[in-house]
Amino acid sequence: MTTPTAQSTRRSPLTRAAGDWLDHLRVERGRSEHTLRAYRRDLDRYLRYLDGVGVRTPEEVREHDVAGFLAHLRTGDEEHQPLAATSAARAVVAVRGLHTFLAVEGQVADDPAREVTPPTPPRRLPKALTVHDVERLLQAAAVGDTPAALRDRALLEVLYGCGARVSEAIALDVDDLELGRADEGGGVVRLFGKGRKERVVPLGRYARDALDSWLVRGRPALARGGTGTPAVFVNARGGRLSRQSAWTAIRAAAERADLRGEISPHTLRHSFATHLLDGGADVRVVQELLGHASVATTQIYTHVSTQHLREVYAQAHPRARRAPGAG
Template sequence: MTPDRAVNAYLRHITIERGLSDHTVAAYRRDLGIYREWLGARGVTDLTDVTVELIAEFAAERAREQPAPAASSLARLQSSVRGLHRFLVQEGLQEGDPSRALQPPRAPRRLPKALTIAQVEQLLDAAGPAPGAAQPGDEVGLRDRALLELLYATGARVSEAVQLDVDDVAHPAVLRLRGKGAKERIVPVGSYAQAALGAYLTRARPELSRRGRATPRLFLGARGAPLSRQSAWLVIQQAAERAKLTAHVSPHTLRHSFATHLLQGGADVRVVQELLGHASVTTTQIYTHVSVEALRDVYATSHPRAR
């Protein structure tokens, strides 16, 4: 099978059968495009001709590139290649898996950065007016406040939040989120987020919707179109600038803060796992390390014989 046909078949597989998100599929497409071009430059027209040595050479060349790629980028690239060849073997299109011996570089373990509770409150206040303080013309501000309140209240990924439909908020106290692999989960919504969402739905969304074509999406842009991930990212960045936060604030910051504050408040790690939509508790346990680090900092600065 030609590299082009193989890659296209694999992308259809992960899109339709595995239900991976558009963002993940796009990352696979980019990575496999690099692999396909590299094979083409070496005259490989049939993936059955790919050997263990050839894949090892591909991985080595990528690692030697300048500027040096991040370990996480190399790991993702190699994971894409391994996934492609495993798929071909499973489909009976390739007898052996030449990528089986490929060992991806181990990315350094980095603890997620969380804001303090006070910083979260600053960020939310800077996003838009409180539900009871909004004035006519504050539609975008009400939307921004509702978006950030919801992200912090539920731990939703930004991609999950912008994919919400109005029907997903059928009950004000709970929310239906669609995570990776199209898996659904139900999460509770706190009173502050409920109030912000209620104000947005009754006082802002009807006006935003009037400006564009009808859509079931919950969060709308200033012209009435569904809010994009990039626009949601800008909302967070602009709120952080207005709040004058010196800490780095990214689209995942409120999700990290949600998990960290729950664990610091005594929540069980498996409950947090369910709320975050993690397939494995191992992924969630990184947040327990954040809490331990915080305890160590408090101990080091508070105990008279800590150092």
């Protein structure tokens, strides 16, 4: 690929067009210098690529040129390593922004980048704790017999036992619970998900018992300072517990349990789904319990479960791994 001189690059119509767009972003859109520097680097590489394929002006750029640049980013060259999907996507966003600007401003008749979509980054599998680590976390949340300790244990039991989102858990009102009798096992809880879509989820015995202890022995002590809120989970002032306080409770329990890595409310939701599938639950049942609109969203957990099966197989089967020194 031919690399143009600095002087020819500065004076080219494409470079002037890129400069106009960056000025627009700075002055009209108020973009940060950090963002502008990143776009400038991406566009500099783009202009060098266009020069190498013989494109000199914005009017000459065609869709295959933009698509070719994307392929070039993913394969790399003598000067650059191949870019990951995330980095390549950022560069394509810069290129598309440039061409959209030129089309809107009337500098070109058409937008050649309109149909070129950024690469989709690989979807990260959700992180799930082992059953043992979940038990350690829940035990760590139950340190002491204070109202706050009873609340935090009940909160974590609901997040893991029901697969609830943190927003669903803190939005619970007392009327949303049906605990039943202790000798009958768990009860049910009514959760309101995205779009206020309602679902009823079983409460296991552990979650049921933790909620009962909190409602009987912990909540009355804290709710006295409030204004008669119907919330299940209340803070020290008697008001509804916030998302931030829920996160703080989980982080504190994770530290006491000496669990490494980022542990969040969603970690417990992921663990709920993964452990159900590992235990043989049907994916459509898990979909209903999680409140997913589509089973496709739930199926990502089947990949986690499959990975778990591979790990168990590799550790347990006598011929899963090549013996040392085997030919």
